[in-house]
Amino acid sequence: MPELPEVETIRRDLTARIVGRTVAEAWVSPNAPKLVQGEPAAAFCLRLGGRRIEELDRRGKYLLIRLDGGLTWIVHLRMTGGIIHARGGCPEERFLRARFRLDDGSHLCYVDLRKLGTMWLVGEESTVVGKLGPEPLGEAFGPRELHRLLSRRSAPVKAVLLDQEAVAGIGNIYADEALFEAGVRPSKPAKALSRRAAERLHWAVRKVLVEALEDRGSSFRDYVDAEGEQGMHQLRVKVFRRTGEPCYACGTAIRRVRVGGRSTHYCPKCQR
Numbered sequence: 205m206p207e208l209p210e211v212e213t214i215r216r217d218l219t220a221r222i223v224g225r226t227v228a229e230a231w232v233s234p235n236a237p238k239l240v241q242g243e244p245a246a247a248f249c250l251r252l253g254g255r256r257i258e259e260l261d262r263r264g265k266y267l268l269i270r271l272d273g274g275l276t277w278i279v280h281l282r283m284t285g286g287i288i289h290a291r292g293g294c295p296e297e298r299f300l301r302a303r304f305r306l307d308d309g310s311h312l313c314y315v316d317l318r319k320l321g322t323m324w325l326v327g328e329e330s331t332v333v334g335k336l337g338p339e340p341l342g343e344a345f346g347p348r349e350l351h352r353l354l355s356r357r358s359a360p361v362k363a364v365l366l367d368q369e370a371v372a373g374i375g376n377i378y379a380d381e382a383l384f385e386a387g388v389r390p391s392k393p394a395k396a397l398s399r400r401a402a403e404r405l406h407w408a409v410r411k412v413l414v415e416a417l418e419d420r421g422s423s424f425r426d427y428v429d430a431e432g433e434q435g436m437h438q439l440r441v442k443v444f445r446r447t448g449e450p451c452y453a454c455g456t457a458i459r460r461v462r463v464g465g466r467s468t469h470y471c472p473k474c475q476r
């Protein structure tokens with residue numbers, strides 16, 4: 205469930221805490237055979253050991269930890285993954301899937317209930333993140349770009365927002381919220397959006413992502429930041445998981461449907 209605002213919050217927190225540190229020892233649980241991609245976990249741990257952390261970046265929902273020697277440690281948290289930085293050791297925790305001791309004695313603790321998260325250690329980042337679409341908060345993503353993107357697709361507009369190769373970092377929460385802010389029905393074919401509607405949607409996407417960043421993300425279930433604290437944005441959502449509750453704008457009951465295989469929340473009166 206971590207989307208752009210949650211991964212970005214983790215990135216910012218970790219930057220202050222771990223840049224300049226060296227990975228002293230890496231351990232991946234034998235319980236998490238799919239965590240490390242592209243090589244056996246033992247080889248990954250060996251290669252990671254001794255590397256200095258130079259910078260943290262993010263592409264879409266991927267966290268990029270750049271190391272010396274031209275390597276990048278890439279992490280995707282998927283549904284229930286989380287990275288917590290602990291000053292001491294990692295807490296004894298059932299869902300601890302990997303542990304990374306740093307040279308100051310602190311630890312990066314990777315927890316993941318459902319074990320869907322993945323990590324890579326690569327020389328070429330594009331082998332993992334090369335196909336991602338533009339960053340929705342980036343300068344290259346303007347209202348015109350969004351309209352062009354939507355006008356080529358007959359899929360529901362929500363499905364296009366969720367397509368990471370169209371635009372990177374938006375998941376189920378912020379797609380529903382942005383479509384509400386824009387007054388656009390999630391099931392509407394993307395190419396049916398007028399230029400005005402696409403402009404409104406572009407504004408709405410940025411608004412919900414920026415507000416969620418201010419709130420340090422949304423914690424509906426598992427998400428916690430790098431210090432183990434919940435985000436606050438779940439208290440500010442307008443439609444997501446508010447099925448049957450009154451729309452804040454018009455009082456109509458929020459409806460839940462499936463769009464592109466995903467549970468989708470919208471106001472039938474405000475969103476056309």
Ligand SMILES: [Zn+2]
Pocket residue numbers: 451452453454455456471472473474475
């Ligand atoms: Zn409404």
